[in-house]
Amino acid sequence: MNGAIHGARRLRAASAGNGVLGVLIVLLIGLTLGMGQLEPLFRALFPDLGNPLYARDSFLNLMLAHIGLVLMSSLISVTIGVAAGLFVTRPVGREFEPMVSSLAAIGQTFPPAAVLAIAVPLAGFGFAPTIIALSLYGLLPVIQNTIAGLGTVPRTTLEAARGNGMNRWQILRRVELPLAMPVIIAGIRISVIVNIGTATIGSTVGAKSLGTPLIAGLVGNNLAYVIQGALLVGLLAIVTDLLFERLERRYSFGG
Amino acid sequence: MASVASHRWVGNRVLMTLLVAAVASVGLLPFASLSPNRLASGQSVMLWQALASWQLAALALIGMALLIAALAKPMDPRASQWLALAATLPLLALDFYGLGDYAHRALVDASPAARVSQGATFWILLLVSALIAIDALQRLRLGLIQRALYGALALAVIGICFSGELLAPLSIMREFANQEENFVDQLIRHLLLVGGALLPALLIGLPLGLLANRRARLRNGLFSVLNVFQTLPSIAVFGLLIAPLSALGRAAPWLGELGVSGIGVAPAIIALVLYSLLPIVRNTYSGLAGVSSGALEAARGMGMTPRQILWQVEIPLALPVILSGLRIVTVQAIGLVVVAALIGAGGFGAFIFQGLGQYAIDLVLLGAIPTIVLAVIADFVLQILVSLSRPSGTR
Numbered sequence: 055m056n057g058a059i060h061g062a063r064r065l066r067a068a069s070a071g072n073g074v075l076g077v078l079i080v081l082l083i084g085l086t087l088g089m090g091q092l093e094p095l096f097r098a099l100f101p102d103l104g105n106p107l108y109a110r111d112s113f114l115n116l117m118l119a120h121i122g123l124v125l126m127s128s129l130i131s132v133t134i135g136v137a138a139g140l141f142v143t144r145p146v147g148r149e150f151e152p153m154v155s156s157l158a159a160i161g162q163t164f165p166p167a168a169v170l171a172i173a174v175p176l177a178g179f180g181f182a183p184t185i186i187a188l189s190l191y192g193l194l195p196v197i198q199n200t201i202a203g204l205g206t207v208p209r210t211t212l213e214a215a216r217g218n219g220m221n222r223w224q225i226l227r228r229v230e231l232p233l234a235m236p237v238i239i240a241g242i243r244i245s246v247i248v249n250i251g252t253a254t255i256g257s258t259v260g261a262k263s264l265g266t267p268l269i270a271g272l273v274g275n276n277l278a279y280v281i282q283g284a285l286l287v288g289l290l291a292i293v294t295d296l297l298f299e300r301l302e303r304r305y306s307f308g309g
Numbered sequence: 310m311a312s313v314a315s316h317r318w319v320g321n322r323v324l325m326t327l328l329v330a331a332v333a334s335v336g337l338l339p340f341a342s343l344s345p346n347r348l349a350s351g352q353s354v355m356l357w358q359a360l361a362s363w364q365l366a367a368l369a370l371i372g373m374a375l376l377i378a379a380l381a382k383p384m385d386p387r388a389s390q391w392l393a394l395a396a397t398l399p400l401l402a403l404d405f406y407g408l409g410d411y412a413h414r415a416l417v418d419a420s421p422a423a424r425v426s427q428g429a430t431f432w433i434l435l436l437v438s439a440l441i442a443i444d445a446l447q448r449l450r451l452g453l454i455q456r457a458l459y460g461a462l463a464l465a466v467i468g469i470c471f472s473g474e475l476l477a478p479l480s481i482m483r484e485f486a487n488q489e490e491n492f493v494d495q496l497i498r499h500l501l502l503v504g505g506a507l508l509p510a511l512l513i514g515l516p517l518g519l520l521a522n523r524r525a526r527l528r529n530g531l532f533s534v535l536n537v538f539q540t541l542p543s544i545a546v547f548g549l550l551i552a553p554l555s556a557l558g559r560a561a562p563w564l565g566e567l568g569v570s571g572i573g574v575a576p577a578i579i580a581l582v583l584y585s586l587l588p589i590v591r592n593t594y595s596g597l598a599g600v601s602s603g604a605l606e607a608a609r610g611m612g613m614t615p616r617q618i619l620w621q622v623e624i625p626l627a628l629p630v631i632l633s634g635l636r637i638v639t640v641q642a643i644g645l646v647v648v649a650a651l652i653g654a655g656g657f658g659a660f661i662f663q664g665l666g667q668y669a670i671d672l673v674l675l676g677a678i679p680t681i682v683l684a685v686i687a688d689f690v691l692q693i694l695v696s697l698s699r700p701s702g703t704r
């Protein structure tokens with residue numbers, strides 16, 4: 055009885071969440087494509103500015119460039135991170151586990167902006183240092199959560215799987231990974247959200263992103279540019295976070 | 310079964326891997342670079358070209374010691390780990406000394422504009438020494454005090470290298486000499502911004518955490534609102550605060566006189582406080598929630614009032630978790646202040662973005678490296694505090 059009420063409340067909360075997410079997605083797409091229509095509004099808000107709408111590039115291009123940066127670096131982080139997490143939790147690599155864990159913990163104390171700056175002398179200006187910094191930084195939460203997630207699988211479950219005659223590969227694919235999935239996804243979520251933020255600063259080292267109008271506005275004292283960039287990148291981050299929340303929930307229900 | 314076979318020879322595969330990486334780096338990547346002036350790109354100098362022969366001999370000796378420590382045979386594991394730990398200190402010293410000494414020799418008959426800077430192998434040797442030390446400390450299972458002692462020893466070695474004129478001819482140290490006064494100013498500014506944000510964040514966050522613990526219905530709403538701030542990119546929050554704050558500064562001139570304006574310190578502090586709230590509130594809440602009901606009942610049974618229970622039972626027991634929240638927030642704030650330099654708040658970020666604007670890599674590093682060092686030190690100090698705050702017996 056109590057459980058049913060609880061379930062109903064949860065369902066209602068989830069559908070309210072759906073509504074919020076839907077509105078935010080529409081807002082994100084609408085503003086990306088139609089920021090130009092808002093020019094009169096920005097002109098009214100900032101009458102002193104000669105140019106109240108960022109026009110050096112379309113917001114769609116900037117959005118796609120930003121998403122491209124994050125997607126590419128996250129792909130690298132997730133591939134290497136999950137592989138490294140798997141390696142150090144197998145018998146072959148177990149010896150490396152304490153070292154890799156503490157590296158991931160210490161590395162995350164490094165400020166992302168400082169990591170981005172240090173990538174410049176190594177890779178020059180532009181796309182490359184941003185991708186390097188984003189992938190390196192994004193790697194750490196993925197490794198950490200992969201190790202933690204695989205560590206939560208109960209020993210008795212593994213023994214039961216072994217008792218059922220599953221081989222090591224089957225246990226990994228059908229038991230360990232599904233059980234660890236919510237924690238791994240939580241790690242990917244942290245990594246992607248941090249990278250959306252760091253990609254914004256990437257424009258200071260010459261990578262095109264939604265930070266480009268934002269930084270141009272800060273440097274050129276044009277508040278309208280700042281708001282246009284900040285609004286879009288903020289919406290992108292929130293929508294992505296909510297999508298990941300959904301993904302996490304689906305996997306924890308399924309598991 | 311290659312791994313089983315290699316196990317017979319190699320006692321410590323982590324150390325062996327690190328050694329192989331170091332040797333590969335020495336063979337393939339430059340140790341230093343020599344450039345005609347501040348902005349030109351340099352010519353690579355490999356380690357064996359840069360070091361004097363006695364230094365190369367010393368390096369080979371250290372390498373041999375580490376190799377023996379990595380092998381299974383001549384020494385027992387514990388002695389090997391002590392040997393590896395001990396070898397990291399001369400390795401560290403040689404890395405710095407070799408670079409400084411090379412810079413002195415290379416610049417003797419070069420033009421005054423010529424510059425020597427550190428290369429990839431210098432950084433990799435530094436990283437490898439740190440990783441070998443971490444591995445040895447973990448295997449030896451030393452406590453926090455002994456780790457701190459080793460850390461202090463390593464810092465002393467680095468400090469001695471920096472104290473004299475040894476590293477002065479390096480490009481980054483010349484940049485530092487140019488900026489010395491400014492550097493101290495920005496360091497103080499960086500710390501003040503972090504402190505100025507943490508104090509209000511604690512004053513707001515601790516009561517909110519208590520509230521979340523006492524009023525279950527408030528909890529979810531509070532956490533999802535605070536989570537939104539954690540999700541937003543910092544630069545976007547800084548940017549979005551500029552317009553309302555400058556409007557506020559114009560509308561109420563007395564606020565403007567207090568320093569509330571669109572750019573600078575005010576938006577930086579406000580944004581940092583917003584970012585810091587979630588970890589503080591969440592950890593205060595979960596720290597209080599983790600206090601066992603048995604302890605609470607015992608306190609009630611002794612006739613303590615709710616106020617006494619809060620101050621004498623709940624808060625002391627929740628302290629380690631609350632302090633871990635402070636640890637997260639401090640490290641995070643040190644990093645976010647870097648970005649705040651973009652809205653004119655100052656701090657080490659000012660060097661980074663000024664350097665990026667002028668294509669002056671040394672200036673970038675002069676901002677980035679101290680920020681990282683600051684974050685790592687703050688993390689370690691707060692880690693010690695967390696472990697000291699645990700009730701004795703559970704440390």
